[in-house]
Amino acid sequence: xxxxxxxxxxxxxxxxxxxxxxxxxxxxxxxxxxxxxxxxxxxxxxxxxxxxxxxxxxxxxxxxxxxxxxxxxxxxxxxxxxxxxxxxxxxxxxxxxxxxxxxxxxxxxxxxxxxxxxxxxxxxxxxxxxxxxxxxxxxxxxxxxxxxxxxxxxxxxxxx
Amino acid sequence: xxxxxxxxxxxxxxxxxxxxxxxxxxxxxxxxxxxxxxxxxxxxxxxxxxxxxxxxxxxxxxxxxxxxxxxxxxxxxxxxxxxxxxxxxxxxxxxxxxxxxxxxxxxxxxxxxxxxxxxxxxxxxxxxxxxxxxxxxxxxxxxxxxxxxxxxxxxxxxxxxxxxxxxxxxxxxxxxxxxxxxxxxxxxxxxxxxxxxxxxxxxxxxxxxxxxxxxxxxxxxxxxxxxxxxxxxxxxxxxxxxxxxxxxxxxxxxxxxxxxxxxxxxxxxxxxxxxxxxxxxxxxxx
Numbered sequence: 001x002x003x004x005x006x007x008x009x010x011x012x013x014x015x016x017x018x019x020x021x022x023x024x025x026x027x028x029x030x031x032x033x034x035x036x037x038x039x040x041x042x043x044x045x046x047x048x049x050x051x052x053x054x055x056x057x058x059x060x061x062x063x064x065x066x067x068x069x070x071x072x073x074x075x076x077x078x079x080x081x082x083x084x085x086x087x088x089x090x091x092x093x094x095x096x097x098x099x100x101x102x103x104x105x106x107x108x109x110x111x112x113x114x115x116x117x118x119x120x121x122x123x124x125x126x127x128x129x130x131x132x133x134x135x136x137x138x139x140x141x142x143x144x145x146x147x148x149x150x151x152x153x154x155x156x157x158x159x160x
Numbered sequence: 161x162x163x164x165x166x167x168x169x170x171x172x173x174x175x176x177x178x179x180x181x182x183x184x185x186x187x188x189x190x191x192x193x194x195x196x197x198x199x200x201x202x203x204x205x206x207x208x209x210x211x212x213x214x215x216x217x218x219x220x221x222x223x224x225x226x227x228x229x230x231x232x233x234x235x236x237x238x239x240x241x242x243x244x245x246x247x248x249x250x251x252x253x254x255x256x257x258x259x260x261x262x263x264x265x266x267x268x269x270x271x272x273x274x275x276x277x278x279x280x281x282x283x284x285x286x287x288x289x290x291x292x293x294x295x296x297x298x299x300x301x302x303x304x305x306x307x308x309x310x311x312x313x314x315x316x317x318x319x320x321x322x323x324x325x326x327x328x329x330x331x332x333x334x335x336x337x338x339x340x341x342x343x344x345x346x347x348x349x350x351x352x353x354x355x356x357x358x359x360x361x362x363x364x365x366x367x368x369x370x371x372x373x374x375x376x377x378x379x380x381x382x383x384x385x386x387x388x389x390x391x392x393x394x395x396x397x398x399x400x401x402x403x404x405x406x407x408x409x410x411x412x413x414x415x416x417x418x419x420x421x422x423x424x425x426x427x428x429x430x431x432x433x434x435x436x437x438x439x440x441x442x443x444x445x446x
Contacts, residue, residue, distance in 0.1 A: 004163060021163035021205070022195055044193045045260055046346070057233060057262035063192045064263065065185070067163045068207060111258065132345035133257020 008069040010035070011079025019066040026050045026061035028069075029076060037077035037106045041135070048134030051107040051114075052076050058114040060133075077106035080113055089113050089151040098147035100138035108134050112148045120156060124149065161195075162204035169293050169322055172208055177295050177318040179204045184320055186214075186229040186265035189256065190272050214267075214322055217241055223328040225291075228267025228321045233258075235266065245326055246441060247335030247354055247434070251282035254339060257346055267321045273307035276349040276374035280307065282337040284371030284381055285354035286326050294319030304371070307378040330367075332359040334441030336434040339373070340426050342417075349374040350418040353406065353430035355438040357389070363443060365389045370402070370435070374417075375410035375427045382409050382431065394439040402435055403428030 003018040010033065017032050026043075029035045029052070041049030043062045050061035053075040081087035089112045092098070099105045108131065115122055115130045122130065127148050128141075136144060162179070166172040176182050182204040185191055194200035208214050214229040217238050224241055232252040235241060242249040255264055255278050269279045270290070280303065288303040295318045303324065306313050315321070335356040341347035352373035360366045370385035384405040392398040405428075412423035 021161045024192065043196055045189055045256065048257060048259055051259055054262075057231070058259050059262040060259045062196075063187075063189050063260070065163065065188065065192070065205070065207075067165075068188075068209070070165075114258075129345060130258050133259045 004067045006067055006070050008071065009073040011075060012073075017066070021065065021067060023066045024062050025052065025054075025064040025066050025069060025074070028066035029061060032066075035076050035078050039103055039106055041103070041107075046133075046135070047104070047107075048111060048131075049104050049107040051110040051134065053110060053114050058111055075110070077110055080109060087113060087151075088154045089116065089148065092147040092151035092154065093144075096143055096147040096150055098139065098143040104134060104136045104138075108136065108144055112151065115148070116152055116155060121152060122148075161202060163207065164204060165207040165210050167210050169211055169213060169320070172206055172211060172320060173293055173295060173318060175204070175206045176320065179206075182206050184208055184271075186268045187231055187263040188268075189260050189264040190268060208320065211322075221328070222325060224326040226266055226324045226326070228271075228323055229265045232256075232261035232264055232266070236261070244329065245286060245335060247337040247356065247438065248279065248282045248286055248288075248326065251278045251337040251339075251352075251354065254278045254337075266324060270303060270306055270324075271313055271315070271321055273309070273311050273313050273378070274348075275307075275310055275377055275379065276352070277307075277379065278337070278339055278349060278352055278373070280304075280379040281352050281371035281373035282335065282354035283324060283326075284379055285335055285337075285356035285369050287356070287369060289325045289327075290321050291323045291325060292319050293322050300325075304379065304381050309377045330358050332361070332442050332445055333357065333367075334438050334445045336437035336441065338430045338434045338437070340430060348417065351375050351410075351412075351423050351427040351430055352379075353427060353434045355385075355431065355434040357394075357435070357438045357442045359439070359442045363393055365392055365394060365439070368435075370406070370431055372406055372410065372427050372431065375412040375423050377411070380409060382406055384409065385431075389435065394435060399432040399435060403432040406431040 039049040041047035183202040214227040339349040339352035358367040368389035370382035407424040407428040
């Protein structure tokens with residue numbers, strides 16, 4: 001079976017790749033494009049470690065075929081902030097120690113950014129529901145929720 | 161496995177007809193898991209998300225038409241649809257996580273034919289009509305006629321559900337859906353109940369329809385519901401009868417999520433509570 005040629009946009013840059021039909025977006029991000037910040041946890045859409053934003057929607061990279069990326073705009077953890085200019089969510093996770101082993105962290109940060117993009121002032125309940133599909137086995141979630149609240153406050157305080 | 165992404169319903173039907181064992185890919189939240197585990201190994205997947213009609217929510221003289229590939233997040237983000245059909249929207253908003261709702265489609269939820277599908281009882285209560293296209297043309301059936309058993313549907317070879325029509329509703333109408341899961345999020349219904357009511361000007365129930373889920377091989381229409389609810393003001397005695405009827409209509413199984421007795425009890429409680437919510441909403445609805 002011939003590979004499919006896909007033209008898409010990843011983190012604002014035009015990207016082309018070849019893939020087999022059964023390959024997931026997660027497979028291609030990690031193995032073909034070398035964007036290993038997106039993690040594979042369960043591979044079945046239960047853990048959220050592979051969270052990415054596709055055309056403004058938060059989705060699991062493991063539940064999307066890579067060939068479906070044609071014409072889409074994809075944001076991964078690598079497209080959020082930069083080493084010298086962290087996104088407020090990343091800065092808050094660091095300052096508030098909202099991570100331990102770190103495996104779930106990229107997914108949480110992508111999910112939290114997607115939340116704050118559409119709801120700059122979420123309640124604790126809204127944060128917890130939004131992040132219900134991101135599993136963390138270290139922190140007990142409390143520091144993560146506090147970090148998202150902290151990031152929301154920081155982002156509101158910033159001049160537009 | 162081939163991947164095809166037709167731009168029209170006709171092309172999709174032709175692709176399904178020409179490739180034996182092809183599967184429709186809408187949201188993919190069930191299909192991709194099956195591909196990964198090897199429980200499905202289709203010769204092709206036909207991605208229907210590039211067909212405009214399957215991705216649209218439109219309000220027409222007939223009511224709301226929801227494309228079968230519309231995802232849960234698109235339903236819960238649609239203010240007019242949520243206002244008209246809060247029960248259908250809350251059912252869509254209960255499926256999986258935020259991430260899953262960004263992909264999982266209404267058509268997929270119904271056509272996977274899980275007895276515990278959350279949108280099916282709500283769609284049944286709403287009198288949703290499924291619009292189907294296949295090699296022999298178009299047909300429309302009530303949504304409760306799609307699933308025939310766990311994982312089984314009445315769709316013929318090559319047929320695709322393209323949309324669901326929620327009928328235009330009279331004033332003072334509203335719906336509600338409730339399910340029980342052992343935790344707050346990210347689980348599969350132990351039981352579910354959708355209730356759709358229309359009231360008279362004085363608050364008397366003029367029309368009622370109830371669907372129950374996860375308590376039989378398919379979601380069920382609760383046939384006794386109109387006889388119990390219509391003509392009442394949703395009082396305690398009426399609700400007690402409704403709960404009893406829901407429990408009696410249920411044909412549940414014992415499994416890790418709940419026993420037969422528990423499910424019969426719970427589906428009654430859910431029907432009663434959903435009826436109360438729908439009633440209060442209908443009183444406030446224009």
